[in-house]
Amino acid sequence: MTTRITVDPVTRIEGHLRIDVEVDNGKVTKAWSSGQMWRGIEKILVGRDPREAWLFTQRFCGVCTTTHAITSVRAVENALGMEVPVNAQLVRNIIQTAHTIQDHMVHFYHLSALDWVDVVSALKADPKKAAQLAESLSDWHLNGPHEMKAVQDRLKTFVSSGQLGPFATGYWGHPAMKLPPEVNLMAVAHYLQALEVQNYANKIVAVLGGKSPHIQNLAVGGISNAINMNSQSVLNMERLMMIKGWMDKLEHFVKSVYLTDVPAIGAFYLDWAGYGKGITNYLAVPDCPQDTKGTVFDLPGGYIENGDLSTFKPILTHGDAYFRDGVAESSKHAWYHGDQPLHPYDGEGEPNYTDFQDDGKYSWVKAPTFYGKRAQVGPLAHVLVLVAAGHEGAKRYLDQAMGTLRAVSKNPNIPLDALHSTIGRHAARSVRASMMLDTLKQQWQKLIDNIATGDTEIFNPPVFPKGEVRGFGFHEAPRGALSHWVVIEDGKIKNYQAVVPSTWNSGPRDQNDEIGPYEASLMDNPVADPKKPLEVLRTVHSFDPCIACAIHMVDTERQEIVKVKAL
Numbered sequence: 001m002t003t004r005i006t007v008d009p010v011t012r013i014e015g016h017l018r019i020d021v022e023v024d025n026g027k028v029t030k031a032w033s034s035g036q037m038w039r040g041i042e043k044i045l046v047g048r049d050p051r052e053a054w055l056f057t058q059r060f061c062g063v064c065t066t067t068h069a070i071t072s073v074r075a076v077e078n079a080l081g082m083e084v085p086v087n088a089q090l091v092r093n094i095i096q097t098a099h100t101i102q103d104h105m106v107h108f109y110h111l112s113a114l115d116w117v118d119v120v121s122a123l124k125a126d127p128k129k130a131a132q133l134a135e136s137l138s139d140w141h142l143n144g145p146h147e148m149k150a151v152q153d154r155l156k157t158f159v160s161s162g163q164l165g166p167f168a169t170g171y172w173g174h175p176a177m178k179l180p181p182e183v184n185l186m187a188v189a190h191y192l193q194a195l196e197v198q199n200y201a202n203k204i205v206a207v208l209g210g211k212s213p214h215i216q217n218l219a220v221g222g223i224s225n226a227i228n229m230n231s232q233s234v235l236n237m238e239r240l241m242m243i244k245g246w247m248d249k250l251e252h253f254v255k256s257v258y259l260t261d262v263p264a265i266g267a268f269y270l271d272w273a274g275y276g277k278g279i280t281n282y283l284a285v286p287d288c289p290q291d292t293k294g295t296v297f298d299l300p301g302g303y304i305e306n307g308d309l310s311t312f313k314p315i316l317t318h319g320d321a322y323f324r325d326g327v328a329e330s331s332k333h334a335w336y337h338g339d340q341p342l343h344p345y346d347g348e349g350e351p352n353y354t355d356f357q358d359d360g361k362y363s364w365v366k367a368p369t370f371y372g373k374r375a376q377v378g379p380l381a382h383v384l385v386l387v388a389a390g391h392e393g394a395k396r397y398l399d400q401a402m403g404t405l406r407a408v409s410k411n412p413n414i415p416l417d418a419l420h421s422t423i424g425r426h427a428a429r430s431v432r433a434s435m436m437l438d439t440l441k442q443q444w445q446k447l448i449d450n451i452a453t454g455d456t457e458i459f460n461p462p463v464f465p466k467g468e469v470r471g472f473g474f475h476e477a478p479r480g481a482l483s484h485w486v487v488i489e490d491g492k493i494k495n496y497q498a499v500v501p502s503t504w505n506s507g508p509r510d511q512n513d514e515i516g517p518y519e520a521s522l523m524d525n526p527v528a529d530p531k532k533p534l535e536v537l538r539t540v541h542s543f544d545p546c547i548a549c550a551i552h553m554v555d556t557e558r559q560e561i562v563k564v565k566a567l
Contacts (some may be wrong), residue, residue: 002029003530009036010540012111014063015547017506019518019540023527028536031515031522032358033506035365035547038335038351045496050076050488051220051462057484057498058214061548065213066099066205067477068484068498068549074294075484076220078318079471080464083292085457088222090447091235093288093298094243095208095215096475097440101250102201103478103544104379104433105258108426109194112541115534116265117187118177119167123159125181127152134186137264137404138256142193143186151189171534176526178268187265190257197253200246204440207239222459227451240448247444251437262430263401266423267409276422276539278521279374280307282381283504285323285483286315287476288439290446294318298439299476300389303370304381307420312388324472327483327499329366333508341369341511344485345470347497365550367507367516368499376517377480377504378543380419380428386435397434401427422521425542464491477501479544500549518543 001024008018016036021028041060045053054072058065070092077084127148134143158167171177179187202212208225209215217224226234266272286301295317302314303326315323328341337352354361369375386394405427406412418424467490474483480501487495507516521539528535 005527005530005533005536007533007536010537010545012114012541013545013547014061015545015550017540017545017547019522019536021522021525021527021533021536023530026526026528028522028525028527031519032362033365033508033516033518034356034363035506035550037547038364040349042349042496042498045493048493049491050079050464050486050493053486053493053496054218054220060498060500061546062213063103064477064479064500064546064549066095066209066215067475067482069215069218070096071473071475071477071482071484071498073218073220074318074473074475075471075486076462076473076488077471078294078473079469079486079488080220080462082221082462083460084289084294085222085455085460086290086292086450087227087447087455088458089289089292090443090450091208091223091225091458092218093443094440094447095205097288097436097443098201098204100436100478101254101433101440102198102205104429104436105194105198105201105254107478107544108258108262108429109191111544112426112538113187113191114167114170115538115541116177116269117179117191118172118174118184119155119170119188120159120172121177121179121181122152122155122185122188123181125152125185127185130182130185130189133182134189137260140253140256142189148185148189151192152185154192155188171532174532174534175528176534176538179265180268183265183268187261190261193257194253197250200249204243204246207243208235219459220462225458227456227458229451240444243444247437247441251441254433254437259397259401259430259434260404262426263405264408266427267405269423270409270411270414270418272423272538273414273418273421275525275535276425276521276542277420278523279376279517280420281305281370281373281375282307282384283370283375283377283481284382284385285474285476285481286317288443289318298442300386300391301476301481302385302389303375304384304388305373307384307417309384309388312385314389318473323474323483326371327368328372329368329497329499329503330511331366332511332513333361334363334366335361336366339511344472344483344497344499345487345495347485347495349497363508365503365507365547367510368504369510374507374510374514374516374520375504377501378425378428379432379478379480380425381480382476383428383431383435384419391435393435393438394431397431401431422539422542429544464488466490468494479546479549480504498549500546502543502546502550505543506545506547506550518545
């Protein structure tokens with residue numbers, strides 16, 4: 001018997017996502033991923049000064065703010081053939097790596113851990129045994145029995161009051177929950193501790209960016225952070241040393257807790273290494289430019305086909321033709337006019353709503369392809385690309401995570417191919433967070449060293465030529481490969497398109513009716529209880545959906561929604 005399940009909206013994500021699946025004999029046989037809002041910011045940008053675009057595009061989302069801001073200025077700089085001062089590159093790199101670390105921590109502990117951790121079960125745990133387990137995995141100073149007992153007492157207060165707060169809507173007692181009470185208690189303790197620790201990354205972004213979210217320090221051509229080691233009012237050594245202290249606190253938690261929690265929890269869910277594989281064409285872009293021209297990167301990028309690392313093909317520069325010529329978007333199954341795939345420079349966004357049609361149009365998200373094929377983006381794609389490119393840090397932390405997984409599960413034969421899965425995406429994200437922590441420290445040191453040479457340059461003024469120029473910028477954002485594409489005519493924006501990570505992953509069927517990464521990853525997923533589709537959420541959440549970046553809504557009737565009075 002076939003059962004249709006609709007999850008709408010999918011919660012614990014940014015934006016409105018609807019997932020439909022058909023379940024037969026306890027397994028998913030068909031899936032549809034539908035973005036439920038229209039993104040219209042590109043239309044707002046037409047006719048505007050390109051130097052303003054980054055201020056608008058970081059409003060795509062309340063989470064992925066710095067990512068869109070930095071990618072937008074890179075797109076305009078690419079169109080103008082600009083060079084960017086090294087100091088500006090390094091400050092941008094520090095902002096984006098700090099943002100990434102915070103984003104990855106929040107995703108696991110606060111957005112998806114509740115798919116795996118039975119919070120109520122933690123009430124049955126022995127705090128001493130929970131502490132023994134935690135201390136066997138790492139040297140984190142808040143792993144002791146006193147801390148575990150305090151967390152359990154706090155949880156008891158929540159439960160006895162009937163007010164579970166952020167834990168209120170979990171599928172507690174679901175048959176797919178497998179963790180022992182002590183592991184659940186350890187995970188809840190780290191959930192609460194991560195709330196405090198992640199804020200150190202936010203502080204780094206705020207100090208350099210002027211505020212967080214929605215940074216204020218960017219400019220086409222560089223940054224607005226004046227550098228003077230002898231002034232109290234600009235970027236100086238005092239502020240840079242403050243950032244150093246926050247980096248150290250982040251490092252202890254990320255490497256001692258996050259990097260061990262994910263494989264330790266995953267060891268109890270090894271069956272989920274067999275679910276969620278989906279699309280195994282992996283795309284990642286290079287990032288953390290080290291020179292003024294965007295030709296030398298700290299983090300490599302490239303493309304892997306069918307999960308085979310030997311097929312790795314690199315993306316080398318910020319103007320790389322291999323990437324530029326490979327991207328297209330189809331609207332055949334999206335609520336826009338036109339069915340043929342278009343390159344982003346020629347992209348269109350005229351809405352054409354038809355209601356939800358299983359075999360027709362059913363999403364506000366377009367379907368991107370890379371040389372005609374669907375691709376998965378995100379931390380798993382990035383880690384595999386880095387390993388294929390020989391990145392030492394990615395290989396080291398991946399080995400560490402796999403070692404913990406094999407040790408806790410007492411299964412020494414878990415292959416690397418287990419990463420092509422729902423649980424593998426979580427493991428890759430913890431690996432990437434640790435690697436990005438090293439990158440953050442390296443970029444900070446390079447900034448210190450460059451300033452020490454006497455270089456305080458932060459900005460090159462842009463010059464807009466007559467006629468038309470085109471450019472694109474990219475960034476390996478927390479959710480994967482992000483690119484912005486701009487066409488400028490006589491100094492004004494003629495066309496603007498953003499191809500974002502959640503568009504790559506959540507897109508509907510393409511021009512060839514091929515399903516997208518979310519949809520493909522749900523095939524054959526188990527569903528124990530159609531009324532409580534926890535397993536569906538597990539796989540979708542493993543991508544860390546950010547649908548607000550892929551779609552936005554505009555009221556075409558111009559009805560008043562809210563009135564704000566400035567005092």
